[in-house]
Amino acid sequence: MNSPTPAFVPVGQDELDWLGTDPVPAKPYYEPEWFELEREAVFRRSWQQIGHVCELPESGSFIRRELEVLGASLLITRGKDGEIRAFHNVCTHRGTILVDEDAGKRNNFSCPYHMWTFGLDGGLISAPDFESFHVSKAECALPQVVCEVVGGLIFVHLGKPESSLREWLGPYAAKLEMMPVARATTFSEYVYDIDANWKLTYDNFQENYHLRFIHPSAAGPVTSPENPFAYPAAYDFHGPHRSQRIWTKPDMDPPTGVQAIAFQRGAVQAMADGILGTETAKDYLGLFPNFFLFGSPMQHFSHTVYPIAVNKSRGVIRLYWIGEDETPSERFAREYFMATARDVHTEDRAVIERGQKGLASGAIKHIHFQTQESLCRHLFNTVNEKVAAYRGELQAQGAAA
Structure with a gap:
């Protein structure tokens, strides 16, 4: 006899009292001066996720990434030795941008201005009339950026990291390596620009309080009288990172129609890949500052919110897959899961921008987080702590000058 399902609590x-309960100031979501502090205090001093190893399948593969928040263009390569490296995408002669393509395959990179040519390891191979310069080739290598990989995900650090990526992630490193992303060979991608602060945008995807109001169709299958807001079953925090365990409705109605076809094919593939029912299947990992990943084996997606300006951000949503589409039905299932993700996100964007417009008016001085918006409060607290520490450093430097 099966035991009854425990009631949701x-x-x-x-x-969560340790996070605090007070309202938080609204200015950090629209004040240009605060955003300028975040550039250095948060983004130059944090590991940032910028790609996946499946984008660099062989020697000579490269990708270009723009990190507008730090004014940086990055070139990420896989060298002849198989190593993945990251460099500033600038010629060391006069600073000209080397590569315009988003991705490709090359054995070297030549500057269009004066034809300085660099290898996959960043070293200067040749430069016309180099004998007239008063430096060595070794001194003219591309500026390298600290780059490490965990769970198939590529991270860079544009400052001076205090620890390795794995140490920084702590127990979440092991979780990433258990998720489908660690074995992914391809992905579907959706990129959007939004007129909203990066924190306000990111926060929308850290809480379910809005689910039944903004996403009534998506909320129906996952809400019930005992959990009308589909709140998470648990939260977890590690340093600047956070996670939640997604609650599953015990008597959820089975999918029907087109959805049933997609879910059936997705489940077959997930079972073949050995990722159905895995330990992390209900985990949402939020990695500081701007990346999160959902462990669902059939709709395994990541979302990165890149700051561009105080009131503008760019989001990159990816659904990761293991193996190529082998049958039309598998292709259909993957396209269906991406389509549903885009449908839900379309409902979010307008309301996020409305929030930004309202905050930027200065009409309210504080915003309010309830208990089940703890991940939002944790992000605010972490950013606030890092900005405060950076301000203290600036003040100490000013006093010493």
């Missing part, structure tokens, strides 16, 4: 405030 939301995470209590007593478990």
